[in-house]
Amino acid sequence: DQQVKQNSPSLSVQEGRISILNCDYTNSMFDYFLWYKKYPAEGPTFLISISSIKDKNEDGRFTVFLNKSAKHLSLHIVPSQPGDSAVYFCAASNPHTGGGNKLTFGTGTQLKVEL
Amino acid sequence: DGGITQSPKYLFRKEGQNVTLSCEQNLNHDAMYWYRQDPGQGLRLIYYSQIVNDFQKGDIAEGYSVSREKKESFPLTVTSAQKNPTAFYLCASSIGTLQPQHFGDGTRLSIL
Numbered sequence: 171d172q173q174v175k176q177n178s179p180s181l182s183v184q185e186g187r188i189s190i191l192n193c194d195y196t197n198s199m200f201d202y203f204l205w206y207k208k209y210p211a212e213g214p215t216f217l218i219s220i221s222s223i224k225d226k227n228e229d230g231r232f233t234v235f236l237n238k239s240a241k242h243l244s245l246h247i248v249p250s251q252p253g254d255s256a257v258y259f260c261a262a263s264n265p266h267t268g269g270g271n272k273l274t275f276g277t278g279t280q281l282k283v284e285l
Numbered sequence: 286d287g288g289i290t291q292s293p294k295y296l297f298r299k300e301g302q303n304v305t306l307s308c309e310q311n312l313n314h315d316a317m318y319w320y321r322q323d324p325g326q327g328l329r330l331i332y333y334s335q336i337v338n339d340f341q342k343g344d345i346a347e348g349y350s351v352s353r354e355k356k357e358s359f360p361l362t363v364t365s366a367q368k369n370p371t372a373f374y375l376c377a378s379s380i381g382t383l384q385p386q387h388f389g390d391g392t393r394l395s396i397l
Contacts, residue, residue: 211391213289213375213389213390214388216385259328265382273318273344277326277327
């Protein structure tokens, strides 16, 4: 049962344009969400997070939007740069179940930013 | 520099052997985690530890064991009972709940 879903395995965007990566979740108990970026043969790097009390969080070129009613979040990257080409993972947790900070990951979206 | 160190980067194991993957952090984080990544899949949680001398099974703990004798260290043993051990293993740590996990650069384990 995939509780966190990234339905687009890949996305191609031109340099300077907006990249929008999407993530859906099924567990209504999730209330903390994160985006990670991963290059091949490296560990994921934390990008940005959002808790369920917010619907938007912004950090530089990265903005995460959360729609709790739709159980959907998205990551916007503006403007996209070639160095943004990587796999992006969405992750979610429910810190209040006694399981600490266990994360459930999506399967990732490969972003390619073309010149 | 503070961070998480995983070693070795590549590891080969003969069938029937146990092998231990190292994970050390100097971030003073209380919680540590082990994940496994297979091609085309997300990360799946193997074990996690919220404090020293305590750890819990994650979603795919069968065939693995861990220890947490020191705050800085959380080694993972892949036992011969793990039927499909070939994967990319990632260790992470976090300071607490509602805080992001920070990852090491991983160990790729292959079976000879």
